[in-house]
Amino acid sequence: MHVADAPPHLRILRLLRDEGPVSRAELGDRLELTRPRLLAEVERLVAAGLIAEAGMAASRGGRRSTLVELHPRLRFAAIDLGASSIDIEVTNGRLEPVATYREVSDIRSGPRVILHRVNDLLAKARTDGAFDRLDAVGIGVPGPVSFRDGVPVSPPIMPGWDRYPVREFLAREHGCPAVVDNDVNIMAIGERHGGVAHSVDDFLFVKIGTGIGCGIHLSGTVYRGVDGCAGDIGHIQVDANGPVCSCGNTGCLEALFSGAALARDALAVARSGESPALAERLAGYQAAARRAAESEGLSADDEALEERVTITARDVADGAAEGDVTCIRLIREGGRRVGGVLATLVSFSNPSMIVIGGGLAQLGHVLLAEIRSVVYRRSLPLATGNLPVVLSELGSRAGVTGAAVLASDTAFEQAS
């Protein structure tokens, strides 16, 4: 919903969230509210415990006006579930973190295990003094979501989660409103709140991590599609003769370039020796694993060790930084694949910015340069004339930031 369309109480709360304490006088001017209307709204929000007075503003000439701010007691829980991680921030009303938790976790353990672990972490946050009670919970999950129903819908990498009542569970457990969205959508929302897409109305947020997805922000709001799966670009076919994907089709974008695909290709060129930089790292990791096994008195079976040792995007980025041509080639080939798909999406949606985030964003400017080159070459000049293609600013915090924005919006909307 556009700010201008929103009811006054929502506009007041959002302004205080995004800009901090403001005097009553300025609030009335900024939101174009008459003095009696403003007074009534402020009084109601004070009574509801959502805002509080915060001393006197500096004089603008004439009578000094009272500052108002979001109530210091307000707390939101922001949760970002990844394929293999749980990230939680408890924030104040201004969405500043007051407590942060991160742990490794497997989304395939199912909703009961994962959501109870989320509850345990939040119980710990309460014990740690991060909050007395929560005003809203926002959560992102790595799969399609029916935003209206607050449930995952046929999520391919989340067995057991299909239509599990995530929103209802969290709302009941914490006695507050809850909101559920796709993980890439919350990253896009986060980047728009506090990152590189600040105040940009039309942009694409492309997450390149374990998989690939796209958050679509159009006309100032997230576009989720009729089934909640808009932006599911990882399974676009980019090479009819490419490798088989986890979805069963061949040549999907994420079968060719994603965290998993890059790890596979990097390991291959490390083993073959084609990449000296990665071969050296692989040997180092194997030696370390062997020492660790020996120090625990286990037999250091070379073959088993070799299977456990992996190469990551970080290694490829480091190799590229050292000038290893194979590492650079792997990144550029990936960038070319992603760029090809993005060129199509730019022609279709004519956005004003593209933000690249997710774990593989650490491949940095080599990746970015290749994506840009393909997007600019293959899309029409009108669509790319002023189109920045940039890296995420928030990095791994994009998701929780967006979840906090959603949580606060939900709390504010229900305060009418």
Next chain:
Amino acid sequence: MHVADAPPHLRILRLLRDEGPVSRAELGDRLELTRPRLLAEVERLVAAGLIAEAGMAASRGGRRSTLVELHPRLRFAAIDLGASSIDIEVTNGRLEPVATYREVSDIRSGPRVILHRVNDLLAKARTDGAFDRLDAVGIGVPGPVSFRDGVPVSPPIMPGWDRYPVREFLAREHGCPAVVDNDVNIMAIGERHGGVAHSVDDFLFVKIGTGIGCGIHLSGTVYRGVDGCAGDIGHIQVDANGPVCSCGNTGCLEALFSGAALARDALAVARSGESPALAERLAGYQAAARRAAESEGLSADDEALEERVTITARDVADGAAEGDVTCIRLIREGGRRVGGVLATLVSFSNPSMIVIGGGLAQLGHVLLAEIRSVVYRRSLPLATGNLPVVLSELGSRAGVTGAAVLASDTAFEQAS
């Protein structure tokens, strides 16, 4: 703008446009307006000459209520400029045509020539008694448009039109509001008003004509992109080794399949004899052209004749209907190309319907079957589970219908 968000006068006018005469009592119920509010709004719209009383409604028990309708005098001009055609409808308030004009014309003649020809046709319509004065003019043009500014923006096939003040010109000439949009957007709007996408909020309208474009209807409204060129899908690269396109890139969708591309390929298989059905038609056309030349006493130079004679999409459709395998192959190959791009756009935008329109829609179910097959095979099941891929119902009237909708919306919005 969603109907529910719109101000009362707009909701009244749209309801009367879309459904015809309604009693005051029903109007109040349907729009959830209090009786005093409704009376005030109706009185104001009567005074503004936009609505009129139309006798008494049938009794619903109790006092009979007066029917109101859009004023019978209301007239909108709807104009659809194609690459090689001008289509005009003058409609009444309910968007029913009261006069229709169609003529061949070359958009490359530039705005002065084309818009003066439009004015001549409208002058004729006035002389024919179609209207005394116009309440609004809506026009679609075959290129990107800044909807806000009412001007074409860098339109590739419209030399001389870049930023020409089309809206201002028409508004001044006709003394009424005017609105300018892209031709594919108005076709999408038309199809949603009176065609197969009736009341569908999220759909893609794919026009396959001289070129290829896509009208994007999301959350109940046209999405035009930040530069007005959203949906410009004709220059998406589908084959890096494909033919050179008019845009300078290689292997663009419309270089491989569009009216122009199909005419080129059809002529080739007619000349080579690979398609007996097309070879026979070509020979027939050449003989007819020779007879026409002879009857005019011109020399029947075979080579020059051969260059003038063309094969059209209609011929290919007829050949396919007769079972000519090469015609069927040409259509299926085209459908496969379009389907591949649409599969990508479905994964990205998760719409609830795809409508295929434009001149090549006459290739009918052979084309449709191939597009469907590729879209369903390559997109994820969640996005295609309930996704109809259907042919336009309005055909060549889609554009003028949409232009009339836009014109009426503009007139109604300015009536506040």
